Amino acid sequence: MLRVSLKVLAVAALVAGAPGLLDAQVFIPGARPRAGSVEVSGGGMWTAGQTLPSSAAVLTGNPGAGNASFDLFFSEPSLEPSLGAVGTVAVYLTPRIAIEGGLQFARPQLTVRLSDDFEDAPDVTASTTITSYLFTGSLVYHFGNSPRTVPFMAAGAGHVRDVHTGNELVETGMEYHGRGGVKLWFGPRRTAGLRLEGGLSLRDGGFSFDEGRRVVPSAAASLVFLF
Numbered sequence: 630m631l632r633v634s635l636k637v638l639a640v641a642a643l644v645a646g647a648p649g650l651l652d653a654q655v656f657i658p659g660a661r662p663r664a665g666s667v668e669v670s671g672g673g674m675w676t677a678g679q680t681l682p683s684s685a686a687v688l689t690g691n692p693g694a695g696n697a698s699f700d701l702f703f704s705e706p707s708l709e710p711s712l713g714a715v716g717t718v719a720v721y722l723t724p725r726i727a728i729e730g731g732l733q734f735a736r737p738q739l740t741v742r743l744s745d746d747f748e749d750a751p752d753v754t755a756s757t758t759i760t761s762y763l764f765t766g767s768l769v770y771h772f773g774n775s776p777r778t779v780p781f782m783a784a785g786a787g788h789v790r791d792v793h794t795g796n797e798l799v800e801t802g803m804e805y806h807g808r809g810g811v812k813l814w815f816g817p818r819r820t821a822g823l824r825l826e827g828g829l830s831l832r833d834g835g836f837s838f839d840e841g842r843r844v845v846p847s848a849a850a851s852l853v854f855l856f
Contacts, residue, residue, distance in 0.1 A: 661724075661818070661819045661820075661855060662721045662724055662727075662819075662855055663721065663724060664721055664722060664723055664724070665720070665721065666720075666721040666855055666856065667718070667719070667720055667721075667855075667856045668717075668718070668719040668720075668721070668727065668729075668853060668854070668855050668856070669716075669717070669718050669719075669853070669854050669856070670715075670716065670717045670824050670851040670852060670853040670854070671714070671715070671716040671717075671851055671852060672714070672715060672716075672824070672849060672850050672851025672852055673712060673713070673714060673715070673849065673850060673851075674712070674713050674714065674715040674733060674735070674847055674848065674849035674850075675710065675711075675712055675713075675847060675848050675849070676710065676711050676712075676713060676735055676737065676845060676846075676847045677710055677845060677846040677847065678707060678708055678709050678710040678711075678737075679707065679708040679843060679845065705741070705742040706739065706740070706741045706742075707739075707740050707741075708737045708738070708739055708740075708759075708836075709737055709738040709739075709740060710737075711735045711736060711737035711738070712735070713733060713734050713735030713736070713761075714733070714734045714735075715731065715732070715733045715734075715849045715851060716731065716732050716851075717729050717730065717731040717732075717851075718730055718731075719769060724771075725770060725771045725772065726768070726769070726770055726771075727768075727769045727771070728766075728767075728768060728769070729765075729766070729767045729768075729769050729783065729785075730764075730765065730766055730767075731763075731764070731765040731766075731767065731787075732762070732763070732764055732765075733761075733762070733763040733765070733847075734760075734761070734762055734763075735761045736758050736759065736760050736761070737758070737759055737761060738756055738757070738758055738759075739756060739757050739758070739759055739836075740754060740755070740756045741754070741755050741756070742754045743755070757793065759791055759792070759793060759836055760791070760792040760793075761789070761790070761791050761792075761835070761836075762789075762790040762791075762792075763787050763788070763789055763790075763804060763830075764787050764788045764790070765785055765786070765787035765804070765806065766785050766786060766787065767783040767784060767785030767806070767808075768783065768784060768785060769781055769782070769783040770782055770783070771812075776814070776819065777813065777814050777819075778811060778812075778813055778814075779811065779812045779814065780809070780810070780811050781809070781810060781811070781812060781826075782807075782808065782809045782810075783806075783807070783808045783809075783826075783828075784806065784807045784808075785805075785806060786803065786804060786805050786806070787803070787804040787805075787806065788801065788802075788803065788804065789801060789802040789803065789804050789832055789834060789835035790835070791835045791836040793836075800834065800835050800836050801834060801835065802832060802833050802834015802835040803832075803833045803834055804830055804831065804832050804833070804835075805830070805831045805833075806828055806829065806830045806831070807828055807829055808826050808827065808828030808829075809826065809827065809828060810824060810825050810826025810827065810828075811824075811825055811826075812824050812853060813825070814855075819855060820854060820855050820856075821852070821853070821854050821855075822852075822853050822854075822855075823850070823851075823852065823853065824849075824850070824851045824852070824853040825849075825850050826848070826849050827846070827847065827848040827849075828846075828847060828848075829844055829845070829846055829847075830844070830845040830846075830847060831843075831844055831845075832844075832845060
């Protein structure tokens with residue numbers, strides 16, 4: 630009789646614990662992503678404007694004729710803030726570390742103000758649009774213990790390709806970046822979410838009026854999917 634009672638109690642305990650076991654199988658915090666998981670994101674981005682170095686148009690004189698050089702006019706160029714698109718594909722090496730490739734596209738407007746004309750012509754402002762492509766590669770590290778809110782930081786390098794209106798001139802260069810942000814996952818399975826980030830891009834080459842490097846702040850918001 631005692632053996633029968635023990636068997637009944639054991640069966641009752643298993644039945645009572647079954648829902649908890651099933652819930653644990655449906656969602657295990659930290660189970661995703663795994664090594665080999667692929668993450669794809671796409672959305673919009675904002676790039677800050679830049680004030681570029683001003684310069685003078687100098688007319689070279691003829692020393693033999695006693696003519697000295699002088700400034701014809703001054704130019705003050707700037708790139709306006711712009712909106713663009715961004716997309717990334719990442720492969721996880723571990724649940725926290727991923728290798729990511731990305732593409733950024735924007736069309737900032739270049740504005741040049743011409744002033745102090747030697748012949749007293751009125752100041753004028755000219756503008757044109759530059760099509761900018763940025764191809765990037767990054768190492769991404771995720772941290773924190775929440776399964777739904779995952780902060781991350783990324784660092785890497787890229788290739789800049791700036792195309793002037795009409796494809797008449799293409800300028801290329803290198804880019805180095807650091808970013809930080811957060812991924813907000815929807816639902817218990819963590820297959821879709823929102824990615825918010827901001828960072829700095831150090832660009833050497835591409836469109837510029839001088840040979841120096843320039844720092845470009847940016848921010849982005851994207852939908853992200855994990856497979």
